[in-house]
Amino acid sequence: MSYPQPHPRFSVLSSSSLSSAEHLSPAGSSARFSLPSAPSINTSVNTPKPGFRPNIYDRNLNKSRTSEVSAAAFAFLFSEVVQYTQKRVTGIADLERRLNTLGYRVGTRVFELMIWRNESSSKMPKREIRFLPALMLIHTQVWKAAFGKPADAIEKSVENADEYMIIDNDPPLTRNVSVPRDMSQLSCSSFSAGIVEAVLDGLGFPARVTAHNTPTDTLPNRTTILIKLERLVLEREEAMKQ
Amino acid sequence: MSHHLFLLSPSDTPLYELTHYSSKPAQMTTSPLASNLPSWSTSAFAGTLSALSGAQGATQTHTQGGPVRIGGGKDRHVIQMIANASLDVIEEVMRKENTMYLKSVDKFNEWTISAFITPGNMKFVLLHETRNDEGIKSFFNDIWELYVKTMMNPFHTAHTPIRSAVFDTRVRASAKKYL
Numbered sequence: 001m002s003y004p005q006p007h008p009r010f011s012v013l014s015s016s017s018l019s020s021a022e023h024l025s026p027a028g029s030s031a032r033f034s035l036p037s038a039p040s041i042n043t044s045v046n047t048p049k050p051g052f053r054p055n056i057y058d059r060n061l062n063k064s065r066t067s068e069v070s071a072a073a074f075a076f077l078f079s080e081v082v083q084y085t086q087k088r089v090t091g092i093a094d095l096e097r098r099l100n101t102l103g104y105r106v107g108t109r110v111f112e113l114m115i116w117r118n119e120s121s122s123k124m125p126k127r128e129i130r131f132l133p134a135l136m137l138i139h140t141q142v143w144k145a146a147f148g149k150p151a152d153a154i155e156k157s158v159e160n161a162d163e164y165m166i167i168d169n170d171p172p173l174t175r176n177v178s179v180p181r182d183m184s185q186l187s188c189s190s191f192s193a194g195i196v197e198a199v200l201d202g203l204g205f206p207a208r209v210t211a212h213n214t215p216t217d218t219l220p221n222r223t224t225i226l227i228k229l230e231r232l233v234l235e236r237e238e239a240m241k242q
Numbered sequence: 243m244s245h246h247l248f249l250l251s252p253s254d255t256p257l258y259e260l261t262h263y264s265s266k267p268a269q270m271t272t273s274p275l276a277s278n279l280p281s282w283s284t285s286a287f288a289g290t291l292s293a294l295s296g297a298q299g300a301t302q303t304h305t306q307g308g309p310v311r312i313g314g315g316k317d318r319h320v321i322q323m324i325a326n327a328s329l330d331v332i333e334e335v336m337r338k339e340n341t342m343y344l345k346s347v348d349k350f351n352e353w354t355i356s357a358f359i360t361p362g363n364m365k366f367v368l369l370h371e372t373r374n375d376e377g378i379k380s381f382f383n384d385i386w387e388l389y390v391k392t393m394m395n396p397f398h399t400a401h402t403p404i405r406s407a408v409f410d411t412r413v414r415a416s417a418k419k420y421l
Contacts, residue, residue, distance in 0.1 A: 056391050057408045108362050108400065109393060115361040116390045120383060125342040127361055202252075202362040204337070236337065 065117060068148065075176040082177070082188055092183055096190040096210070103194020104201075106146075111199045114145040127203065131229070131237050134203050139166055142199055146192075147172045162234055166196065166225040167214075174221065179213075187211040189223045196225055206230045245370050245421050247413070248325045249389070251400050252363040258404040261321075262417040325367050328355040332365060342386075343379050358382035362400070364389060370421070377420040384416040 081102065089095045118141075119125035128134040140150040149172070157163035174188045189211035197209040207229045214224045249258040328348040335347050336359050348355040356378050358366040366385055368378060388409055392398055 055408050056395055057388060057406075057412055059391065061387065061390060061394075105396075105399075112360060112362045112390055112393060116386065119342075120387065125383075125386075126340050127336075127342050127359060129337060129340045198362075202360075204363060240337075 092186045099190040100194040103191040104198045107195035107198025162229045164227045169219045170221045171223050187213050205233045248367040250365040324350045332357045381420040
């Protein structure tokens with residue numbers, strides 16, 4: 001890959017390296033050296049001792065509730081995830097399956113944490129037991145928790161009663177992914193499909209979830225997450241109607 | 243009086259278990275089944291049998307001599323069996339009830355079984371002898387928070403037994419507080 005400009009990572013490195021920082025901003029460097037003799041109140045109280053790591057059970061689960069991850073950093077991480085996975089697979093189907101598995105691991109955590117944040121303070125924490133409300137929950141809340149915006153549509157297949165679709169017109173996850181022409185069936189949203197599968201599994205709606213590119217003229221990134229429910233789910237839903 | 247807690251993975255693997263003895267006295271209840279049971283103290287299954295029938299902690303003399311405490315469902319394997327047997331009822335109830343806390347889903351002799359189902363389908367099963375809905379609810383809520391913290395750890399999977407000493411300490415502290 002060639003970059004028209006100097007590599008962004010290099011520019012970050014050079015501006016933060018010691019020599020240039022001292023050279024460019026003498027004020028900054030003097031602050032650096034005055035720190036040990038006059039520590040500010042904030043740092044002296046909260047800085048843990050070196051080598052001390054807080055226990056995971058001491059951390060507050062709501063601490064990072066409103067914080068957001070940099071889209072650029074995430075795009076970089078996701079590109080590494082896809083590259084790492086691609087080196088270890090035999091074909092597109094295999095690659096999608098592995099991305100799905102990775103998404104599944106994320107999904108179980110995202111969902112449990114999201115529900116905990118919403119429900120743990122309520123008197124009677126609830127779980128979803130019907131399929132359609134569960135699908136709505138994924139479409140709005142899970143999508144918001146994971147991607148910062150709700151998905152764009154839910155559709156039910158006309159031909160197959162066991163198929164439902166969640167549609168995202170521009171998934172933030174794959175906004176920076178450009179799939180080569182010879183791998184055009186590949187959808188990196190398999191990762192999101194894994195998240196959906198984990199949520200459905202947790203709630204007791206086992207399903208096979210896959211991702212497909214369904215571009216339109218105005219929405220080239222449009223992606224459909226296809227949910228194919230197992231038969232027992234449909235039978236149970238049918239029984240609960242009565 | 244004792245409480246027994248089991249954390250079961252979505253595939254029903256036990257991940258963590260705890261026995262908590264509280265200082266509160268237990269009321270003695272004799273189940274009708276117990277009185278009909280012949281005294282099979284020589285049988286190898288005597289402990290299990292009398293425990294399952296609900297015979298209360300009488301000390302019986304074993305064939306070899308020494309007093310063996312039998313009954314009251316205090317044997318480890320009997321407790322585990324009762325907890326696992328309740329899973330059928332729990333799975334049935336959790337399809338109909340949309341609350342995570344399922345109180346008193348099942349009863350077995352002196353044991354009442356309450357459960358808590360997390361959104362990720364982890365099951366917390368608690369065997370208790372007295373009614374204490376509010377306390378148990380708060381206890382389950384504490385366990386849930388601890389469990390969410392555990393599963394945020396990337397090295398934890400849904401099937402990894404929880405061996406953290408801190409987790410154990412926290413659960414015990416919560417049990418002391420609420421049960």
